[in-house]
Amino acid sequence: MSALQRNNVHVQGDGPPMVFVHGFGCDQSMWRRLAPYFAERYKVILLDLVGSGHSDLSAYDKQKYATLQGYADDVCEVLDEVTSAPVVFVGHSVSAMIGMLANLKCPDQFLAQVMVGPSPCYINDGDYVGGFERADIDSLLETLESNYLGWSSTMAPAIMGAPDKPELGVELTNSFCRTDPEIAKQFARVTFLSDHRADLPRLQAPTLVLQCSEDIIAPMSVGQYLQRTLPNCTLRVIENVGHCPHLSAPSASAAAMEQFLAGL
Numbered sequence: 001m002s003a004l005q006r007n008n009v010h011v012q013g014d015g016p017p018m019v020f021v022h023g024f025g026c027d028q029s030m031w032r033r034l035a036p037y038f039a040e041r042y043k044v045i046l047l048d049l050v051g052s053g054h055s056d057l058s059a060y061d062k063q064k065y066a067t068l069q070g071y072a073d074d075v076c077e078v079l080d081e082v083t084s085a086p087v088v089f090v091g092h093s094v095s096a097m098i099g100m101l102a103n104l105k106c107p108d109q110f111l112a113q114v115m116v117g118p119s120p121c122y123i124n125d126g127d128y129v130g131g132f133e134r135a136d137i138d139s140l141l142e143t144l145e146s147n148y149l150g151w152s153s154t155m156a157p158a159i160m161g162a163p164d165k166p167e168l169g170v171e172l173t174n175s176f177c178r179t180d181p182e183i184a185k186q187f188a189r190v191t192f193l194s195d196h197r198a199d200l201p202r203l204q205a206p207t208l209v210l211q212c213s214e215d216i217i218a219p220m221s222v223g224q225y226l227q228r229t230l231p232n233c234t235l236r237v238i239e240n241v242g243h244c245p246h247l248s249a250p251s252a253s254a255a256a257m258e259q260f261l262a263g264l
Contacts, residue, residue: 001056003077007047008054013039016111017083020046021075023093023117023244024191025156025176025184027053030092033250038257045082049095050074051183060183068094068194072101079109086111088261092246093117093217094191100203101196112264113207114257117243118226119218121195128197129221137192144188152176159217161242168247200229207233208260210253212240234260 003009010028018038020031028046035044048055049071064070075098079087088111091099096118103110122130123137132140144151156176157169176184207230211223220237227235236256240249 001059003074003081006050006056006059007074007078008056009078009082010046011043011082012046013042013044015042017079017085017087018042018044018090019075019079019087020044020090021049021092021095021098022052023091023095024187025052025152025172025179026092027175029053030175030244031090031246034090034246034253037250037254042088043083045078045087047075047078049098051187052179057180057183062186065186065190067190068098068196069101069105071095071098072105075099075102076106076109079106088112088114090114090257091116091118093119093243094194097194097196097199100199103205104199104202107204110205112261113203113205114210114260115207115226116210116246116253117212117215117218118209119222120197120200120226120229122192122217123195125195128225129219131217131219131222132192141185141189141192145185148181148184149177159243160248161212161214161216161240162244162248163241165248168244171247172244197229200226201231203230204232206260206264208257209233209235210245210256211235211237212242212245212249213237214241215243217243234263236260 051060089099096115156173160169160172238252245253
């Protein structure tokens with residue numbers, strides 16, 4: 001099986017390559033309001049992480065995907081097959097860290113990183129404010145384990161935010177509920193217990209952090225930490241309630257990305 005089949009890769013447009021990778025419980029359709037801004041000038045590459053969307057579920061391996069590195073390895077394989085030029089990697093939420101890990105593994109494949117609502121660690125630790133206490137995360141994972149569909153219907157609208165666009169909360173709920181519960185449970189555990197703060201200083205690629213002004217998953221303190229810790233980082237704050245500005249504030253997200261890309 002090729003990496004392109006495994007990850008349900010779709011390519012549109014022509015020009016410098018730009019790859020978009022979705023967050024937890026989502027798939028490549030979540031980029032439909034942002035990717036078209038770039039498809040006329042870039043080679044836009046869309047994929048589904050294994051276990052999500054229309055990826056090949058038979059490729060899911062609990063051991064491989066017990067860390068984010070498994071997904072990062074997949075990204076490098078996809079890029080090997082689809083382009084020889086270095087890419088701009090656009091990753092939402094957990095995929096911002098997946099993109100960073102892929103970049104560290106195969107730096108020649110990357111031109112820049114765009115991190116949408118990223119967090120290197122969700123759990124508060126001393127002076128570091130990730131937004132959650134360990135007990136909060138344990139409780140969240142226990143609820144997810146016992147009642148995934150109920151958890152999804154409660155959490156997805158809160159994660160989406162966008163109170164003036166309730167249909168987006170419904171869309172995210174439906175996306176969560178389409179995901180195989182067993183895979184989603186492991187991916188959630190891997191995501192929320194990950195800590196990649198020690199990797200941040202190693203990332204040399206120019207990086208744009210898109211931080212929402214109100215985000216229950218990645219609070220402002222996390223964006224500011226990334227700005228201090230990443231060697232080559234630009235922080236842009238988007239006025240947006242929620243964790244998915246590519247859906248709820250696509251114009252503002254695109255404008256921030258355009259300004260960043262123009263400076264590369």
